[in-house]
Amino acid sequence: MGRIVLVTGGARSGKSSHAEARVRAMPGAPVYIATSEPQDDEMRDRVARHRVARGPGWTLIEEPLDLVGALDRSDGAGPRLVDCLTLWLSNHMFAGRDWEPEAEALTAALLRQQAPVVLVSNEVGMGIVPENALARAFRDAQGWVNQRVAKVADEVEFVVSGLPLRVK
């Protein structure tokens, strides 16, 4: 069974770069599973900069919602980087879909993968309680998703200032 690694941290903590380095160090041709849907210029700029930073040699899969399908279809081909669970979750919530069965399906899919998967996620619950109910719901959902993925992961790293702290 493939190794499952969760890399979590705050915004601009260096978690994606660290996760990319983890995947690059694994044998096989790396696959980048992007969950973003670039909807504005800020996002498009960020996606373009990330692509340049990763360098050549990656296969790109863009999949905003069906992460389970993307994992199953890419299994066997090399290590996968999922960047990131936060956008995947927010895509489900903004589409009005029920995220809980999706999260259960994701953990089940992770457990059946043959090739390794490194997943990037965000810490979003260490600020003041948001006034907005949707933001509160999102922060709760993100916390649950991180806990569930951490439970099935072989390794969990919390990134601070670009440096990983091993938590599992």
Added chain:
Amino acid sequence: MGRIVLVTGGARSGKSSHAEARVRAMPGAPVYIATSEPQDDEMRDRVARHRVARGPGWTLIEEPLDLVGALDRSDGAGPRLVDCLTLWLSNHMFAGRDWEPEAEALTAALLRQQAPVVLVSNEVGMGIVPENALARAFRDAQGWVNQRVAKVADEVEFVVSGLPLRVK
């Protein structure tokens, strides 16, 4: 003297479940000291779900403000879980009470307990500075309370994605 454990972490980080497991592993009948005052349906739902998750065998004490009294009155009966310092602090601040003498009284009370106490608290200071002055005051107060309790604690754990990082 009883063991004092502080369990801190973000919203939905798994800190309450971890703290409950710590208390359950201690000898004696566990006591749950709830500081919440369920004021809306979202909160009532959460309280009910937590009660089911904890399972039977717990003595429940509901005490939104007088945590010192609740600790002193329950001492000797088994390990106590205080869930959580964040609601206790916000109850004091919203009631217009001065939280600093309360925090001093709490640390003094912790030091005189015979039975163990596991306290849950939140990290609320790792987001952008809130625009609202009350939110800024709350975030400062929470940070001070966490520091003071950590100083008298025998153990401090920081929970990320359901996993504890030992900090003391």
Added chain:
Amino acid sequence: MGRIVLVTGGARSGKSSHAEARVRAMPGAPVYIATSEPQDDEMRDRVARHRVARGPGWTLIEEPLDLVGALDRSDGAGPRLVDCLTLWLSNHMFAGRDWEPEAEALTAALLRQQAPVVLVSNEVGMGIVPENALARAFRDAQGWVNQRVAKVADEVEFVVSGLPLRVK
């Protein structure tokens, strides 16, 4: 070459007190480089309380923008405490200056210091995405600055509830 230490953490996490203790434990007369510009009573109170808490024996340099100059001019005189990178960065951003070359100049300056430097910074990216575009830009910039300084630092500590977790 002098030792470079980055101390990061949330608001009211005890990071400044911890950083001050680190500097006090180093040989030589300590220098406090304050990047704040006290603009309101809340800030002035905080600065005055910090000054009392530090005690006598510190040389104070107030420098909201030219941190590179302050470091170069104070080099050789004893260990320096920079408190903090967050205010320094926000001073640059609010003055409409380009923070990226400033951050590059800062890391270059750190590498040429002879006397030690302990820098305090904030974690601001672990809450919900701010609605305000300037707040988002600030949070991204702070994350990058922390990563760059961490890269040239000899030690990085993440402070939780007044307690340091060593990350480098």
